[in-house]
Amino acid sequence: MSFLVEAFIFLLATIVIVPVCRKFGLSSVLGYLLVGLMIGPSVFGFVGNTMEVLHFAEFGIVLLLFLIGLELRPHRLWTMRRFLFGLGITQILITSVVIAVFCFMLLGMSSSASMLIGFSLALSSTAFVVQWLGEHRQFNRPHGRAAFGTLLMQDVDVIPAIAAIGILSSRPGESASLNLLLLAAVAAGFVIAWFTLRSALRFVASTGIHELFTAAALALVTGAALAMHSIGFSMGLGAFIAGVMVADSEYRHQLEADVMPFKGLLVGLFFIAVGMSANLGLLVSKPILIIGLTVVLMVVKSLVIYPLARLQGLKHGEAVRTGLVLSQGGEFAFILFTVGASAQLVDQFVVDIAVLVVTLSIAATPFLVALGSRFAADKDSAEGQLEEEETREFQNSVIIVGFGPFGHTKARILTILKIPFTVIELDSKRVEFVRQFASEVYYGNALNLRVLLSAHIDRAPAIVVAIDDVEASLKIVSQVSNSFPNLKIMARARDRFHEIKLRKQGVTSVIRETLLSSLSLSTQLLEHLGLPKAEAAEIIQAFQEHDAQTLNSQIAIYHDKTGFSEDVFDTTQELKELFTEDKKTTLHIK
Numbered sequence: 001m002s003f004l005v006e007a008f009i010f011l012l013a014t015i016v017i018v019p020v021c022r023k024f025g026l027s028s029v030l031g032y033l034l035v036g037l038m039i040g041p042s043v044f045g046f047v048g049n050t051m052e053v054l055h056f057a058e059f060g061i062v063l064l065l066f067l068i069g070l071e072l073r074p075h076r077l078w079t080m081r082r083f084l085f086g087l088g089i090t091q092i093l094i095t096s097v098v099i100a101v102f103c104f105m106l107l108g109m110s111s112s113a114s115m116l117i118g119f120s121l122a123l124s125s126t127a128f129v130v131q132w133l134g135e136h137r138q139f140n141r142p143h144g145r146a147a148f149g150t151l152l153m154q155d156v157d158v159i160p161a162i163a164a165i166g167i168l169s170s171r172p173g174e175s176a177s178l179n180l181l182l183l184a185a186v187a188a189g190f191v192i193a194w195f196t197l198r199s200a201l202r203f204v205a206s207t208g209i210h211e212l213f214t215a216a217a218l219a220l221v222t223g224a225a226l227a228m229h230s231i232g233f234s235m236g237l238g239a240f241i242a243g244v245m246v247a248d249s250e251y252r253h254q255l256e257a258d259v260m261p262f263k264g265l266l267v268g269l270f271f272i273a274v275g276m277s278a279n280l281g282l283l284v285s286k287p288i289l290i291i292g293l294t295v296v297l298m299v300v301k302s303l304v305i306y307p308l309a310r311l312q313g314l315k316h317g318e319a320v321r322t323g324l325v326l327s328q329g330g331e332f333a334f335i336l337f338t339v340g341a342s343a344q345l346v347d348q349f350v351v352d353i354a355v356l357v358v359t360l361s362i363a364a365t366p367f368l369v370a371l372g373s374r375f376a377a378d379k380d381s382a383e384g385q386l387e388e389e390e391t392r393e394f395q396n397s398v399i400i401v402g403f404g405p406f407g408h409t410k411a412r413i414l415t416i417l418k419i420p421f422t423v424i425e426l427d428s429k430r431v432e433f434v435r436q437f438a439s440e441v442y443y444g445n446a447l448n449l450r451v452l453l454s455a456h457i458d459r460a461p462a463i464v465v466a467i468d469d470v471e472a473s474l475k476i477v478s479q480v481s482n483s484f485p486n487l488k489i490m491a492r493a494r495d496r497f498h499e500i501k502l503r504k505q506g507v508t509s510v511i512r513e514t515l516l517s518s519l520s521l522s523t524q525l526l527e528h529l530g531l532p533k534a535e536a537a538e539i540i541q542a543f544q545e546h547d548a549q550t551l552n553s554q555i556a557i558y559h560d561k562t563g564f565s566e567d568v569f570d571t572t573q574e575l576k577e578l579f580t581e582d583k584k585t586t587l588h589i590k
Contacts, residue, residue, distance in 0.1 A: 009046050010272065013039050018268075029128045032268050033363050036275020047276065054273035054334070058235070059225075060266025061331055063259055064127055065155060065236040066221045069243020070252050083146045086312050087305075088153025091326075095122035095304050102296070113346040117354060119161050120337060121297055123330040126151045127267050128362050132325065132369075142314055143321040150305075150326060155240065158332045189227055194245055201251045205428035205443055217258040220246075236332075250431045253424065253442045257450035270331065271362075277334075278359045279352050290353065294360045298327040298368065324372045328365040329358030397422045399460045401446040401476060402467035403434055406492045406513060410464055411440070422455045426467075446476050449483060462488040470498050477505050496551070503555050519544060 013035045021031035039046040047053065100118030103109040109117065129147055138144035197220075204216045221239050228238030246252055283290050302323035309319035337351045397420040400407045407423065414421045423441040425431050431443045444451040446467075457463065463480060467473050477489055490509040493499035502510050519540050526536035 006047050009039055010035075010269065013046075014268065014272070028268075029131055029271055030363055030366055032271035033275040033278075033359065036272040037278060037280070038275075039272075040276030040278070042276075042278060042280035050273060050276040053269070054277060057266055057270035057273045058335070060263055060268075060270045061127065062225050062235050062239045063221060063263035064130070064267055066224075066239035066243040066259060067256060067263060068126070068130075068152060068155060069240040069245075070247050070256055071243075082312050083149025084153050087146060087308050088150040089157075090308050091150060091305055092119070092122050092154060092157055094308075095301055098300055098304065099297070102300075109346075109350070113340075113350065116336065116340045116345055117350070120333040120340075121329050121354070121358070122301070123154045123158065123332050123336075124151060124301070124326040125328050125330040125362055125365075126155055127270065127331050128328065128365065129325055131267070132366065141318070141321075143309075143318040143325065146309055146312065146314060146318070146322045147325050150322075154330070155236070155332070158236070158336070161336060190224075190241060190245075193224075193242075197245060198249055198251075201246070201249070202428055202432055205251065205254075210445065213254060214258040217255045218262070220255075221259065250435045250441060251443045253422075253451050253454045254444040254448075256454040257444065257448050260450055260454070274331070274334065274355075274359055274362075278356050282352055282356055283360075286353075290356055290360065293353070294357045294364065297329060297357060298361055298364065301327045320372055321369065324369045325365065327368060328361035329354075333358050396420065396459050396461060397440075397456065399424065399452065399455055399457055399463040401425075401463065401465045402492075403427075403430060403441055404466065404468060407464065407466035408434075410466065422460075424451060424455060447472055447479075449479055452480070457484065457487070460487065462490060465489065465491040467492075468494065470494055470501075473498070474501055474505065477502060477507055481506055500551065500555055503551075515547075 014032070017035045017038065018028055018031035021034065022028055037043055040050060041048055096115070096118040098118075099121050100114040103114040103117050104111060124147075129151055132138075133144045133147065201213075201216060204212050220242050224238035224242035225235035226238070228241075229235045246255060305323040305326055306319050309322045310316070314322060334355060337346070337354055340346045341348055341351050398414060400410055400421055400423045403411070403423050403425040407425075411421060411423060421440055423434075424444045424446045425434075425441060426443070426445050428443050431441055434441045442455070444455075446452055446465075452463075457480070465473050465476055465480075467476075473491065477491060480487060480489060488509070489507050491502050491507050491511075493502055493510050493512045495514075496512065499510050499512050522543075523536050523540045526539060527533055531539070
């Protein structure tokens with residue numbers, strides 16, 4: 001019963017405090033931290049088992065790393081190569097050395113503790129920065145891409161750091177044979193998974209049961225995380241590798257959509273746990289020390305990142321923003337601190353101070369970025385425009401829902417013109433076949449808005465709804481038009497009734513799939529019956545205009561009284577009325 005009470009406290013505090021923070025323009029991460037402070041032992045003490053909550057919520061970071069792995073497609077890595085290697089690796093090395101020297105020379109720590117603290121504090125918060133960039137739509141900006149590339153490299157570098165802690169803490173006489181055997185078994189497991197994963201996902205998708213695919217997505221992440229954890233590595237590494245393994249598969253969009261809700265909740269819970277773990281008593285007793293170390297951390301990281309970002313070609317303002325947005329400590333510091341304390345490389349008192357410093361730095365970053373942005377405003381330049389061009393290839397794609405003959409034609413034309421597009425198709429067999437020729441086709445249910453969001457619908461110039469299912473087509477159009485009112489929607493209508501319903505929803509670009517082909521054949525029929533080619537074409541043109549006028553008049557009086565059912569019209573009666581109207585109309589031919 002206490003579990004339900006604590007869960008209720010978490011949820012109630014979150015839905016009250018986080019929206020208030022957002023109302024005042026503050027980051028949601030800051031709201032989660034505030035929730036943790038309020039319900040944690042430092043203030044009201046509603047929830048006391050902080051470490052249990054933190055360990056449980058770490059799975060949110062695991063899911064976050066899986067989603068990051070899904071983003072690591074070869075072309076994106078190539079686009080971000082200078083940020084991954086030029087900025088990411090250099091920043092970690094320099095910042096780690098500077099902080100380690102500071103801890104060793106000025107604070108009197110041991111060399112091993114100084115190296116641990118230095119590397120841990122060199123890492124920035126992937127969870128905070130990614131969420132902040134998403135909320136403020138900064139991913140498409142040069143500093144957003146620089147920050148994201150740096151974070152990716154930091155996340156990868158956590159793995160050898162944890163391995164190094166294990167080496168430093170190892171004791172003489174320990175046998176490594178069992179660990180080597182486990183490592184070989186896990187490596188073999190990942191190799192087998194590499195060749196069998198798509199087949200397994202295809203089998204699950206072929207059942208048509210969406211819940212099974214969600215279960216498969218979570219099983220993939222959990223299994224990979226447990227495999228790496230079994231040999232002493234980070235669970236996040238396993239999830240990251242699993243994400244990379246399916247980053248180029250046709251299932252990546254649906255996997256992302258299924259995992260995203262769990263990630264969002266657990267990452268929020270993680271920051272709540274971080275807020276709960278903050279020792280406010282330590283802040284009260286040693287405010288100058290804690291605040292001073294927080295300022296030193298953020299200043300050092302900003303000053304290190306700024307010149308490195310400039311060397312990578314960023315403008316002054318973008319380099320400033322990059323330094324500020326990465327100036328805080330990160331969530332992996334908590335993990336490294338815990339591992340280091342368990343290995344007796346660092347005292348618990350030092351860990352408590354470091355945790356509080358990281359927490360305060362995360363809380364201060366939104367204010368620092370907002371303040372710094374006022375002094376770092378840059379006008380658009382050719383360099384900034386170049387960055388936008390680099391991202392356009394994979395971020396501003398036309399979205400085509402349905403890859404039957406209708407959608408296939410659109411994709412072929414866009415391919416010829418080298419216009420990027422992303423196809424979402426629910427038929428796994430069709431996706432598997434088409435992926436042999438066009439890598440832009442993905443398995444996914446477009447009725448799930450998260451699938452469309454993972455395909456970057458928010459940056460798409462247009463969406464083409466070309467599926468057979470009339471009801472699903474109308475639902476997709478409805479939710480897209482409500483969520484993205486400025487997005488151009490084009491749709492395929494199976495028949496006249498479907499077209500009326502689409503136009504009633506505000507879709508202006510609708511093509512009835514049989515109309516144009518029928519009119520074309522009618523033209524040939526009139527020519528065969530002896531009419532001159534020009535006269536036959538003019539008759540068909542006049543009929544098409546008349547049909548459009550009739551359709552518009554039907555739309556004006558049409559009221560959908562029974563939802564999406566096609567029984568609204570009696571087909572026979574409707575056809576009778578259309579033919580009667582046609583008889584009254586004279587096609588004026590010159």
